[in-house]
Amino acid sequence: MEEFTVPIGPQHPALKEPISLRMTFDGEVVKHVDVRLGYNHRGMEKMAEERSYIQNLYLTERICGICSHSHTTCFAQGVEKLMEIEPPKRGLYIRTLVAEIERVHSHLLWLGVAGHEAGFDTFFMYTWRDREIVMDILESISGNRVHYAINTFGGVRRDISETQKQTILDSLSLLKQRTDYYANIGTTEPTFVARIKGVGKLSKELALSLCAVGPTVRASGIKSDVRKDDPYAVYNELPFEVCTADTGDVLGRVVVRVNELFECYKMIEFMLKNLPAGDIAVKAPRRVKENEVVSRYEAPRGENLHYIKSNGTDKPERLKVRAPTLANYPATVEMLKGCFIADIPLIFAAIDPCICCAERMVELVNDKNGEANIVSFSDLKKLASEQYKKCGNKPEPVSIAKQLEKIRRKS
Amino acid sequence: MNEEKIITTIKENLKDKVLEITNPSPRRIFLKVDKNNLCEAISTIKEKLGFTYLITITGLDKTDSFELLYHFADDTNVINIRVAISRENPIVSTVTGVIPGAILYEREIQDMFGIKVENIPDPRPLITPDDWPEGAYPLRKDWKYERPGETIPGGK
Amino acid sequence: MDILKTLLYLFVYPGLLFLLIYSTFCEWFDRKLYARFQNRMGPLHTGQSGILQPIADIIKLLFKEDIVPEKADKSIFSALPVFGLAIVCTAALYLPVWHYSTKVSFNSFPGDLIVVAFLLSLPTLIFFLAGWHSTNFFATIGAVRVLTMLFGYEVPLLLALLSPAILADSWRLSEIAAFYQANPFLLLANILGFCIAVITLQAKLERVPFDIPHAETEIVGGVFTEYSGKKLAFFRLLSDIEMVVGAGLIATVFMAGFPGGLWWGLLNFVIKTMIVIFLLSAMRAACSRxxxxxMVSFSWRYLAPLAVLQIFIIIILKGFLR
Incomplete structure (x- = not known):
């Protein structure tokens, strides 16, 4: 069989968001991978330069739907440094609490996705059922299920009451029990383990030289975690271990994430039991002196970096966002080489890709003349069928226009 | 290793190639070098100090010139290597020889700022679409995006 | 009278009409079970507890736009679903459900076990041709996988079906069933074969953990990527009927068939096939792809040797019984 190139994406059932992976196959084996980004680009960095700091806080929240809190926290703690204010302890505790609950939600979601990519839909349904519990906790704390909007400059926006504490602790014990069960299934179910063991190997040296981050690099045996290395918020007071695995395959990444779940439960419990009294926020100024700051944050997928440069006004001069997924692409390309077609979705899912995180810059892809034009539906259809013909397939001429005409005539 | 030790090591190794080195906040070091000494600076901090992990490359448009920031991290500290690039001749040499994982960030810088990265192994655009106009670099300050007026199809 | 009976046999019971209704019911049963195993509700709204959902799905598909790829061979591409459906419906006629007697007739003769097994392996070839003629990359990969899998599961399945036939000393389904109706305890000797047959039937039906030829996260729709509308509806019906016929075959050979004439026979058929389908659904919920x-190494390393072992057990047992 000769080699042939196949586009996996921008639309493919294994990819939940658009990215183009152009793969060259030799039979069922992948020979070469080429990544092309930009399908989900929204111009956030450019937009941030034209918005005030408090507006940008809500803009950064929209970078990602799953780790929305991590981007706002990263941004907020950077801006707080620029403003030279220190949030009160209670505010920091609540901020960290939400961050860890978000990590639980993200890891449970990922476990389900991994199951689904391996064709293990039962696992997917079970973990996503329990993710609902986490979402409910987050809703009770912040009022929202996805974009929590709990952060503000100088603290958080909502307090936690005693009854809320108790309900969270109750749901936590249930979650712990269930996670035990998933840890058991994810690492022992024979058909599932057969699919993930030894797949997508990433050696320690390669992980280091390709600058991979998060659970991907921890599964290769490197103890890298911003929460420990560069402690922010209240992480220097919390009891937790950095979870690693030595196998460097997808199974290792499952193990790391499951162990991190248990660490999260430990931290959440500790934070709820030792929540200090006091204010939750201090007042923040509107204008920021000219300065620059590098803010780091360990998101569920790996390290976030926000570089913020201020210029003395109420708008930032530059906001640079580095999401963890972008850092993991070079490693993914290496992992995909030499794998089977059946392993592609698993390996790609194992870095927990969040394409909308990784791409943020230009607003609305515009035309050659620099303007976006409104395309009529018929033009769009013509374009689509031309594109389809180019690929070698042609739709049967069942005209939608004719059907519309029919409907119109009837009415 | 604490910040002072890192600063002295860098000064010892790079000597007069260090244009400026500051430590404005704990665990953050800003080092300024000339763009011709960039690779040397990076291999120094990589080999002598163990900074193997490039977090990202930030581009800055300072209207009269560009600036690139290479953020490096080890297990505690962050070194930000600052390089100034002239606006008339925006060229920088690649660091993929020292840090292979830098490739995507360099391609991003090429797309977004129009700073040409010399000897880059893969110079194709990464983010901008294939039919993106020549010379339009979205993150430059003089690039403005104007949202076209919306007309509702079929409306008045 | 005979002609009327034959027509009834062909078109009503256990022919076309019954098969269509019962296979959609089985799909509902399978879907509902699978959903309940996964802590979901499953079909709910169409009819009582969603029992009409599969029929509604098929009717919906019949009204959908029907697209044929330009490069595909149009006639073969369109004919394959119909052929496949006809083949599995024919296979159903050989199941000893009703209207069979000890004398040889068109639907019951020595060797019909082999005929049913042969007819049940033809849909696999239909799938292969469908994928190959779609000229789509994903469909082609699916087609190659269909054939590769066929070499994996076909031999263990035939060996597993063989052992009860050896014990009953017949190649005729109705005689095998009658033999075990007379000696129900001998069914226990075939337990191993039964397990192998259920696993290989799962592979034949291409369901989790053997849904490799149309693994949606890997190769989109597999062999059915380019199929839509009526043709896809036919393929879905084909899979449903194949499941019923496969379950019926296993019930005939390993569960003593369906004695009791028209009504008791029907009840027997429904209960026994539903037991098999229950096992298939449970397997589908418990495994990952x-x-x-x-898959190939699993079937050659474990299933085939175990099937041979089963045959040895049966041969030794037969020696003792004499």
Missing amino acids: IRIDQ
């Missing part, structure tokens, strides 16, 4: 190479 395996890789094609793992």
